[in-house]
Amino acid sequence: MPILVKDFTWTQTLNSVHLRIPLDPVYREKVDIFTTDYYIKANFNPFLFEIFLQHDINGDKSKCTVQEDQLVFDLTKKEDLEWSALEKSLTKEEKAKLRENMLVESQEQAKKESEERAIRKSQLNRYAVQQAMEIDNKQHSLMESRRDEERTKAMNDLEKWRQTASVDNQIKSFNRKSTVSGAKIVELPDDSPTDSKPKRCAPVNKPAKTPVQSDYINKKKEENIKRVLPKLRESGQVEVKHTPRTFPTPSRESTAREEEAWLRNITHARRATGFVSEDLRPEEHDPQWCKEKGDEFFRNGNFLGAVSAYTHGITLSDKLPSLYANRAATHFALGNFNKCVTDCSSALDLMKPVCEGNRRSRAKCIARRAAGLARLGLLNKAIDEMKAAAKLLPDDENIKNDIYDMERAWEQNPDSD
Numbered sequence: 117m118p119i120l121v122k123d124f125t126w127t128q129t130l131n132s133v134h135l136r137i138p139l140d141p142v143y144r145e146k147v148d149i150f151t152t153d154y155y156i157k158a159n160f161n162p163f164l165f166e167i168f169l170q171h172d173i174n175g176d177k178s179k180c181t182v183q184e185d186q187l188v189f190d191l192t193k194k195e196d197l198e199w200s201a202l203e204k205s206l207t208k209e210e211k212a213k214l215r216e217n218m219l220v221e222s223q224e225q226a227k228k229e230s231e232e233r234a235i236r237k238s239q240l241n242r243y244a245v246q247q248a249m250e251i252d253n254k255q256h257s258l259m260e261s262r263r264d265e266e267r268t269k270a271m272n273d274l275e276k277w278r279q280t281a282s283v284d285n286q287i288k289s290f291n292r293k294s295t296v297s298g299a300k301i302v303e304l305p306d307d308s309p310t311d312s313k314p315k316r317c318a319p320v321n322k323p324a325k326t327p328v329q330s331d332y333i334n335k336k337k338e339e340n341i342k343r344v345l346p347k348l349r350e351s352g353q354v355e356v357k358h359t360p361r362t363f364p365t366p367s368r369e370s371t372a373r374e375e376e377a378w379l380r381n382i383t384h385a386r387r388a389t390g391f392v393s394e395d396l397r398p399e400e401h402d403p404q405w406c407k408e409k410g411d412e413f414f415r416n417g418n419f420l421g422a423v424s425a426y427t428h429g430i431t432l433s434d435k436l437p438s439l440y441a442n443r444a445a446t447h448f449a450l451g452n453f454n455k456c457v458t459d460c461s462s463a464l465d466l467m468k469p470v471c472e473g474n475r476r477s478r479a480k481c482i483a484r485r486a487a488g489l490a491r492l493g494l495l496n497k498a499i500d501e502m503k504a505a506a507k508l509l510p511d512d513e514n515i516k517n518d519i520y521d522m523e524r525a526w527e528q529n530p531d532s533d
Contacts, residue, residue, distance in 0.1 A: 460485035479508035
């Protein structure tokens with residue numbers, strides 16, 4: 117039971133109130149303060165200070181200071197007037213009712229602030245994305261402009277080179293026309309008239325070039341002609357078969373005993389769960405039989421054996437939704453809520469097409485997935501899933517009770533997910 121603090125002092129001005137509460141230094145680090153516009157509470161175990169103010173104050177402008185030996189409240193009045201007393205005169209019932217009202221108001225205010233924070237966060241994220249897109253667009257524009265500048269510069273350089281090459285080709289063409297291949301320039305006599313025709317070239321015959329013959333080259337040509345190449349190898353396929361092995365490492369004689377002991381221990385451990393696929397008879401390799409075996413294990417409380425049976429049935433046929441649904445229920449019983457949610461989703465994917473025949477199965481699977489999400493702390497998603505199950509089974513009282521409990525839990529802790 118807390119010890120109420122009564123030895124406090126207070127002073128006031130026309131627009132403010134100052135409270136000083138003695139504080140034990142031993143409990144100074146664990147002071148819990150709760151304030152509203154008309155109520156102040158300070159709890160530093162085992163002491164409790166509580167007061168219902170005579171008039172309302174402005175909580176946003178007021179402040180509290182925790183000093184070495186006292187708590188100091190600087191409260192700002194909403195109306196500038198002199199208070200006749202600090203505290204209202206109330207009965208226990210009135211105080212209890214005011215506390216309940218304050219709790220409801222505080223929860224609503226906290227919920228409103230949480231929604232506002234979520235909205236502000238969403239707006240900031242949207243603004244950040246917009247800014248990032250603008251920066252990205254500016255960078256792309258800058259890169260495009262630089263690429264256009266480089267392209268223009270390269271085209272100008274290419275055009276200049278073409279013009280220069282064209283002039284050089286004209287000069288070379290002129291030089292080729294002014295000379296004749298294999299001809300010698302012969303000047304005319306000096307006494308020829310000045311207005312005579314230009315100088316002409318007298319053709320001079322040159323001997324034709326004869327190819328150089330080499331005995332070594334001729335010998336190599338003859339050898340290549342006589343050379344016989346081997347036949348191409350025929351293609352084939354070689355099958356390599358390895359001995360089946362449990363361990364990923366190669367087999368060694370030095371570790372053979374340890375491996376055999378390990379395999380024996382694993383076999384005993386698997387048999388302890390109640391199900392080993394190697395022990396099944398050939399007629400028992402049936403998914404439906406595995407489901408019935410898992411159901412039997414589940415009813416007897418052997419959840420590990422049930423998971424093993426359902427899993428083996430899924431390896432035989434992964435198109436049976438009841439195997440996933442029943443394994444989800446077993447995972448839920450074992451506390452594996454993530455695996456429960458995953459198996460429920462796999463079962464719902466197989467329950468197609470949606471029809472009246474699988475309506476109840478779909479509803480139970482959705483409700484189980486909602487229960488798994490609730491255990492994982494995702495109350496908001498769990499409530500939506502449970503409401504979807506209620507639409508399929510509107511007369512199921514258990515689902516309605518679960519929705520009510522989840523909504524109450526979410527109201528008490530709205531930031532859980």
